Amino acid sequence: MSRTLILGGALSALVVLAALVSFVWTPFEHTAMNIPTKLQTPNGTHWFGTDHFGRDMFSMIMVGARTSIAVAFVAVGIGIGLGVPLGLWAAARQGGWVDEVIMRGNDLIFAFPSLVIAILITAIFGASAINAIIAIGIFNIPVFARVTRGGALPIWAREFILAARVAGKGAGRISYEHVLPNIANLLIVQATIQFSLGILAEAALSYVGLGAQPPTPSWGRMLADAQTLVSIAPHMALVPGFAIILTVLGLNLLGDGLRDALDPKLRVARV
Amino acid sequence: MLRYALKRLLSLMISLAIASLVIFAVIEVAPGDPASFMLGINAQEDTLAALRAELGLDQSKLQRYLGWVVGMLQGDFGTSYQYRTPVAEMIGDRLWVSLPLAIYALTLSTLIAFPAGIYAAARRGKAGDIGVMGATQIGVAIPNFWFAMMLVLVFAINLRWFSAGGFAGWDKGIFAALKSLTLPAIALALPQAAILARVMRSALLDVMGEDFMRTARAKGLSRAQALRRHGLRNAMIPVLTILGLQFSFLLAGGIIIEQVFYLPGLGRLIFQSISARDLIVVESVTMLLVFAVIVMNFLVDLAYAAVDPRLRARA
Numbered sequence: 001m002s003r004t005l006i007l008g009g010a011l012s013a014l015v016v017l018a019a020l021v022s023f024v025w026t027p028f029e030h031t032a033m034n035i036p037t038k039l040q041t042p043n044g045t046h047w048f049g050t051d052h053f054g055r056d057m058f059s060m061i062m063v064g065a066r067t068s069i070a071v072a073f074v075a076v077g078i079g080i081g082l083g084v085p086l087g088l089w090a091a092a093r094q095g096g097w098v099d100e101v102i103m104r105g106n107d108l109i110f111a112f113p114s115l116v117i118a119i120l121i122t123a124i125f126g127a128s129a130i131n132a133i134i135a136i137g138i139f140n141i142p143v144f145a146r147v148t149r150g151g152a153l154p155i156w157a158r159e160f161i162l163a164a165r166v167a168g169k170g171a172g173r174i175s176y177e178h179v180l181p182n183i184a185n186l187l188i189v190q191a192t193i194q195f196s197l198g199i200l201a202e203a204a205l206s207y208v209g210l211g212a213q214p215p216t217p218s219w220g221r222m223l224a225d226a227q228t229l230v231s232i233a234p235h236m237a238l239v240p241g242f243a244i245i246l247t248v249l250g251l252n253l254l255g256d257g258l259r260d261a262l263d264p265k266l267r268v269a270r271v
Numbered sequence: 272m273l274r275y276a277l278k279r280l281l282s283l284m285i286s287l288a289i290a291s292l293v294i295f296a297v298i299e300v301a302p303g304d305p306a307s308f309m310l311g312i313n314a315q316e317d318t319l320a321a322l323r324a325e326l327g328l329d330q331s332k333l334q335r336y337l338g339w340v341v342g343m344l345q346g347d348f349g350t351s352y353q354y355r356t357p358v359a360e361m362i363g364d365r366l367w368v369s370l371p372l373a374i375y376a377l378t379l380s381t382l383i384a385f386p387a388g389i390y391a392a393a394r395r396g397k398a399g400d401i402g403v404m405g406a407t408q409i410g411v412a413i414p415n416f417w418f419a420m421m422l423v424l425v426f427a428i429n430l431r432w433f434s435a436g437g438f439a440g441w442d443k444g445i446f447a448a449l450k451s452l453t454l455p456a457i458a459l460a461l462p463q464a465a466i467l468a469r470v471m472r473s474a475l476l477d478v479m480g481e482d483f484m485r486t487a488r489a490k491g492l493s494r495a496q497a498l499r500r501h502g503l504r505n506a507m508i509p510v511l512t513i514l515g516l517q518f519s520f521l522l523a524g525g526i527i528i529e530q531v532f533y534l535p536g537l538g539r540l541i542f543q544s545i546s547a548r549d550l551i552v553v554e555s556v557t558m559l560l561v562f563a564v565i566v567m568n569f570l571v572d573l574a575y576a577a578v579d580p581r582l583r584a585r586a
Contacts, residue, residue, distance in 0.1 A: 108286050111565045115524055116541075120294075120557055123545040124301040196412070203414050204527055208542070223417055227531070230420055231428045241417040248412035 005257025011250025015243075019065035028056035030063045031215045039233045049235045051225060057236070060217040061243050067129065067218040068247065071211070072198030074133045076191050079140025084187065086141070087148025088179060091156060092171040103149070106142035114139040118201065122210035129212040136201045140194050147190045151183035185262040192255035196248045203244050219244050275576050283569045290561045295336050298554045304328075305352045308548040326352060339554070348555040353547045358555045361540060368438055369529070369536035372452050372459070373521040379460035380467055380517065387464070388471025393498065395476060403468065410465025415524070419458035419531040426454060436533040455532045459525060463517050470513045474506035481505070508578060515571030519564035 022030075027047070034054035042049045048057035090102040118135035125131050155161065156179065164174050205211040206220030214221065219240040226236035306322045307314060323329045327338065342349060348358035391403040427435035433454050439447040478484060479502060487497040526538025533539075537556055544552035 104282070104285075107282075108289055111286055111561070111568055112290065113519060113522075113524075113560050113564050116526065116557055116560050119526065119541065119545075120297060120553065123542075123553075124297060200414055204416060207414075207416055208527060208530055223414075223420065227420060230424050234424055237417070237420050237424070241414070241421070244414055244417065245409065245412045249408060252408060252412060 002257050002260055004253050005261055008250050008253025008255070008257050011246055012254050015065050015247045015250065016069065018062045019069050022059075022062035022066055026056075026059035026062050028059045030055065030059040030217055032056070039229070039236075041233075041235050042239075048239045049233075051222070051236055052229055052233070057222075057239050060222060061219070061239060064217040064219045064222065064240070064243070065247075067206075067212045067216060068199050068202055068244075071129055071133050071136065071202040072195050075136035075140055075198045075201075076194050078133070078137030079144045079194060080187065080191065083141040083144025083146075084148045084180075087145040087150075088152055088175040090145065091149045091152035091179070092175050094153060094156065099149075102145060106145050109139065109142045112139075115201070115204065118205060119208070119210060122205060127210040127213060129216065129218075132202055132205045132211045135205070136198050140198075143194060144187070144190065147186060148183060151186045152179045155179045155182050185258075188262070189255050189259045192251055192258060196251035196255070199244065199247055199251070272576060276573060279569055279572050283565060286565050287562065290565065291340055291558060292336075294554060294557050294561065295339065298550050299332060301550060305548050305550055309352060343555065343558065348559075349551040351544075351549055351552050353544070353549040353552075358552050361552065362537070362556060362559060365535060365537045365540045367441060368452075368534055369522060369525055369538065371448075372455055372525050372528075372534070372536065373518060375449070375452055375456040376459035376463065376521045376525075377514070377518055379456055380464040381514070383460065383464040384467035384471055387468040389475065389498075389503075391468065391472045392475035392479070393495070400472075404472070407465040407469050410462055411469075413462055415458050415462050416527050416531050418461060419455065419528055422454045422458055423531070436531070438534050452534075455525070455528045455534060458531070459521055459528050463521065467510070467513055467517065471506065471510055474509040475502055478502045478505045508575060511574055511578070512571055515567050515574075519560075519567045522560060522563055 032055060034050070036054065037046070037050050038052055038054040040046055040050040040054075046056050046058065048061060051057055051060070086102050090099040093099045118132070118139075121135040122128070122131045152175070161174060161178055164178055169177070202211055202218070203220035203223070206218040207224045209221075209224065211220055212218040222240040223237060226233070226240070230237050304323075306319050306326060306328060310319060310322060320329070327335060330338070339349065346359060348362060350356065351358055351361060354361070387403050387407075391400045394400045423435045426432045434451060437451065439451040441448045475498070479498070483501060484497055487501050488494070492500065522537075525536060526541060528534075529536045529538035530542065537560070541553060541556050544550070544556070
């Protein structure tokens with residue numbers, strides 16, 4: 001295993017672990033306010049310090065990991081659930097009107113500035129984690145459709161597909177039984193990348209107040225709270241910032257490492 | 272070339288038409304009646320009806336959609352519900368902040384990314400390459416609004432070199448205006464530079480493996496000479512795409528950074544209009560941003576075809 005894969009895997013596992021453990025244990029109740037101990041810098045009792053309400057930031061980071069992961073996970077799920085079948089369908093009908101309609105539709109979604117539309121959706125339909133998920137998820141659909149189609153086209157030209165057709169299998173069954181397993185690696189790598197982009201998007205949306213609503217902690221919200229206090233309590237901004245950076249970095253390294261490990265042919269310079 | 276351009280132009284028109292429909296539909300189903308929002312909960316029913324008629328809210332959906340689109344084509348973006356001023360004027364004012372910010376950030380990002388990418392490609396596999404690539408890994412992981420806060424903390428609060436927010440205005444002189452856009456531009460540019468440097472490096476590495484580069488070396492050019500004379504130009508295609516995409520991203524992505532620095536740009540206009548239910552402004556600003564992105568993609572496509580004749584033939 002490459003060092004990239006190990007480092008990326010370890011960072012990602014750490015964040016997932018923090019989120020899972022937060023269901024059964026956090027050092028303090030993450031919503032418990034304690035004004036006398038407010039704005040403490042990291043110390044033995046409060047490992048990541050306390051915020052302006054005296055809440056324990058370590059506990060908030062743990063529970064916030066839950067929010068970030070849940071939003072990004074479901075948003076990637078939407079992308080895979082709708083994008084992959086569309087991509088498979090387009091590849092099976094390569095050059096036909098179905099292919100054309102699906103790919104032009106993709107181009108259209110790509111042309112929208114995703115953040116603006118996400119802000120529009122969450123602002124108009126109400127700020128909530130669910131609407132943030134939908135807003136981020138929509139833009140994952142064309143990504144997965146395009147990757148799936150791109151990966152599926154060369155598979156369709158292979159002999160074993162011809163054999164399956166001779167055996168009388170239809171396009172749907174061939175896509176599911178023969179094409180999909182052959183592009184699974186590609187999809188796993190893309191899912192990792194979209195997951196990290198989802199974490200960043202969720203942070204941005206909740207930073208402007210359009211993501212998960214209080215008292216649900218989220219890293220973006222913690223940064224928004226920190227903004228006016230950054231001069232007297234910089235740790236309030238540093239802690240959630242590092243949480244986001246390490247998570248995204250971990251996922252990106254994991255994606256790079258997985259790509260190299262799963263398929264040497266894909267070993268192209270990642271952009 | 273002409274046929275290719277016309278074909279792309281047609282798809283540009285279709286994209287714009289669909290985009291306008293989608294934006295109109297989203298705004299249309301938005302809960303909340305602008306008229307009752309403006310007049311408050313104690314408004315009389317006949318006053319509300321009069322205001323709705325004045326704002327054109329009593330017309331059918333189709334009439335309003337057509338009115339909006341035809342108006343925009345003539346440069347009339349409607350009248351703000353909240354301020355009763357033409358939206359085009361409001362956009363014009365804000366554009367003088369958002370557009371220079373995007374250009375400033377794009378310039379910075381290019382100035383950082385090109386040398387970094389070329390350096391990494393030339394030192395492939397060596398310590399310099401690994402260092403640059405490691406830095407870009409971290410660069411793409413940093414949320415730009417967090418980076419913005421850190422810049423404020425260091426350069427505005429501690430060192431006091433810049434103000435923590437606000438816009439000086441162009442009437443205070445170019446230097447003062449640019450100074451107040453500097454921290455926001457850096458915050459926007461650095462994560463983008465990380466992406467661009469990676470693209471630059473991988474495009475150059477791809478080109479280096481080409482036959483014509485071997486030929487160039489064989490006829491006696493040094494590695495650096497071959498790279499400069501033949502490599503860079505050929506590597507520009509993927510780099511141009513990303514630059515085009517980044518410009519539209521910077522224009523739209525600036526909306527979060529504008530919040531951090533309290534800059535009176537298009538982003539703040541969108542947020543203020545959303546909270547005031549000034550939907551005509553939201554609608555028109557969104558459409559303008561989408562228009563900018565779609566047109567930018569169109570120009571990039573054309574630039575490609577101009578650079579690479581093979582792309583024209585394929586279309």
